[in-house]
Amino acid sequence: MDLFKIFSKESPSKDVAKERLKLILIHDRANVSPQFLEMVKGDIIRVISDYAEIDQDGLEIKLTRTGEQNSSTPALVANIPIKKMKDMGR
Amino acid sequence: MGISIVVTSGKGGVGKTTTTANIGTALAMLGKKVVVVDADTGLRNLDLHLGLENRIVYNLIDVAEGTCRLKQALIKDKRFDNLFLLPTAQTKDKTAITPSQMQNIVETLKGEFDYVIIDCPAGIEHGFENAVAGADRAIIVTTPEVSAVRDADRIIGKIEAKGLDDHQLIINRIKYEMTKKGEMLNIEDMTDILAIKLLGIVPDDEKIVVSTNRGEPAVTDDHSKAGQAYKNIARRILGEEVPFLDLEDENTGFFGVLKKLFKR
């Protein structure tokens, strides 16, 4: 049965369910509100802006888990597109 | 002094009441003196599962308000002399009783019975607080669906915050065929996510509907797979080591039996 699995592109729906659940539960357990994330986002923009010019609309911040597989420790991941580094920092 | 166990889930419709009725009946069949308590005031159903709905005169709320004595509100089961039901009111709401009143009632019942099994309402509000108030142990019921598992996680967090650390999981309505194909969360997935000790697995069984229709818990039917699972759960509650039902054998019929023979 597992042989077929290798060839099929779609992962079984229970794995999708499990992945989704893990992410949801990280959010639920951390009890983080969207407002909180917005606040963090605002502060990050403020700090980074001193050193670099960033694309504020492209800034993405989310709560996920740490890199290790199956870890359930929450991690804050931010994706900050930098347009140009400022000179003063160097 | 007996033990009080609350059966809870967060999400509705996962089988709390069925579980309560079956575990209660199974423990009584094993010779224990048991009372099942319906804490779902305003939406009571435990009486229907046991087929005792036409015997109710007084209820939990009457006891709390002092309208009657606790003994008067207890209804003896029609099959087992050592099984009792404490129904709740259908025409009141959940604020009609407080957690401390509930705790007192459960404490008193523990003096009389070996096991006090409390059927918790869905949700995390007043009714949940009442049901959990007097409990020594908790059984969390979930089904292999993302929504049920998420709610179970929330409930586990809630009861742990109350210091109720003695909790175990029942996974209800497992469909073996689907888990085999990877189309349904399996037992490992759920125990992995919820990180809680497993008390039992109950297979999806159409006969449960028939049992509820008749008001006869599945454990009274020797041919019911779900009933067998609940009997095993009852024995585990008593501290026995009972292996989990081998769902594969249950479902593959003839070949399952053959395989079992070859294993030996």
Next chain:
Amino acid sequence: MSSINIKGYRDGLKVYVNSCSYQQLREELAQRIMRARDFFTGCRMYIVDEQKNISLDCYREIENYLREEFGITLLYQKGDKEEKKEKIFSGIYEGRTKFFKNTIRSGQRITYNGNIVVIGDINSGAEIVANGNIIVLGTLRGMAHAGYNGNKRAFVAAYILQPSQLRIADIIARSPDERTEKSSIPEVARIKDDIIIIEPYLPNKYL
């Protein structure tokens, strides 16, 4: 109908509570007293609550309220035999009647100090409590209690009588556990020799 009636007696005023909540009672009582404050101030008052809508805690609250606001002494109705006899609702041949023109659903409880007529069904899990008779022009599946405050001659009649439980006065009967055949004609339940019996309704034969 208002939720309370006040009547004067030799030993004080009696407030008769009809089917109403504690909140309603309190509001209406305060209103009535305000309208004739001088008349009420310093009097003795009884509250007659036949349907027991008011809990003991609420009694105490009303008692304190009346004493502090108006100097009214609230006395408890003494449960002597004469009073009790007087309290039993006897208007089952002729008397006040309340009509309901809808389905009474699970979780609903209807109480009335008189007869109740329901034009509709009473579903399982609903409760109908009357001090007089109960007549259901529909199917009775829930719990019906006629003659709640002791009238043993009260009856329950329904087009289709399948209650989970029937009570008349202080006698309780429950439906049989095994399935019974449904009656195709209306039925009437009443007390005979201290048990509740159910008879088919035959025109001109009953009452």
